[in-house]
Amino acid sequence: xxxTKMDFYTDHQIEMAKRCKSLxxxxxxxxxxxxxxxxxxxxxxxxxxxxxxxxxxxxxLKELFNAGILGxxxxxxxCYYYINKDVISQVANYLSQIxxxxxxxxxxxxxxxxxxxxxxxxxxxxx
Amino acid sequence: xxxTKMDFYTDHQIEMAKRCKSLxxxxxxxxxxxxxxxxxxxxxxxxxxxxxxxxxxxxxLKELFNAGILGxxxxxxxCYYYINKDVISQVANYLSQIxxxxxxxxxxxxxxxxxxxxxxxxxxxxx
DNA sequence: TCCGTATATCGCAATATTGCGAAATTGAAA
DNA sequence: TTTCAATTTCGCAATATTGCGATATACGGA
Numbered sequence: 332x333x334x335t336k337m338d339f340y341t342d343h344q345i346e347m348a349k350r351c352k353s354l355x356x357x358x359x360x361x362x363x364x365x366x367x368x369x370x371x372x373x374x375x376x377x378x379x380x381x382x383x384x385x386x387x388x389x390x391x392l393k394e395l396f397n398a399g400i401l402g403x404x405x406x407x408x409x410c411y412y413y414i415n416k417d418v419i420s421q422v423a424n425y426l427s428q429i430x431x432x433x434x435x436x437x438x439x440x441x442x443x444x445x446x447x448x449x450x451x452x453x454x455x456x457x458x
Numbered sequence: 459x460x461x462t463k464m465d466f467y468t469d470h471q472i473e474m475a476k477r478c479k480s481l482x483x484x485x486x487x488x489x490x491x492x493x494x495x496x497x498x499x500x501x502x503x504x505x506x507x508x509x510x511x512x513x514x515x516x517x518x519l520k521e522l523f524n525a526g527i528l529g530x531x532x533x534x535x536x537c538y539y540y541i542n543k544d545v546i547s548q549v550a551n552y553l554s555q556i557x558x559x560x561x562x563x564x565x566x567x568x569x570x571x572x573x574x575x576x577x578x579x580x581x582x583x584x585x
Numbered sequence: 586t587c588c589g590t591a592t593a594t595c596g597c598a599a600t601a602t603t604g605c606g607a608a609a610t611t612g613a614a615a
Numbered sequence: 616t617t618t619c620a621a622t623t624t625c626g627c628a629a630t631a632t633t634g635c636g637a638t639a640t641a642c643g644g645a
Contacts, residue, residue, distance in 0.1 A: 355479025
């Protein structure tokens, strides 16, 4: 297959996944971090910091915009991107909520690995 | 190409991207949300909630584990997964930090769209 | 008007992800 | 010991992502 099955999930789950996914690339993390320093930047500015082609950076910006993480405004011929603080906050709060709502893991005890003979990774562990 | 260029980014950027990426699929968000309710679950349990093949769910669990989001322990023949609260907190704090550290966007003014004739999406906006 | 700059889009190739069924592995139960 | 249930891994096909160069669009300045 290859295509994600979408019919089962809630809109909120899909939206949250899309936002996390847009942050799931180091170039896009680097863009976010640059935008923390410089408030708003255009595509040309970012080329000096990130060693990717202009078209590639443009695509990454587009993906962050489509996920709602970034906004932009055009002044003259320049397109300035900025971080959408509300959306970043929503993602942060969602993850913080997970931290708060899950119960304690009762069995934090030591775990022994028992590697399989033929398989690359051990997937059975004895407690 | 297709492969992400990794040589430029910091270890922290790569790690954060990996963690966000692992959350960037609605099935994995659904898994996380189920684990908030039920503390720890095995692969078989999750099959009752998520309409995917068992092998597919196992892969999603593995990806969350590889990103550090989940841990697991084996009891008998069952493999129980649980949310790694510290790691979730790290991601949440990182995003909260972005929210706090960016400066205010000075130019929050209204934006006019000016769609191009031939191109699908308007990419020039007048302020 | 014509040229240069900025940027999104297109087309392509390489690689990664998603999903499934089948097979392999392990521990427990019969 | 044999069988069963739980799980990971493998192999495959379909689709998505990543990255680049080339191109098209839009604006501002000469």
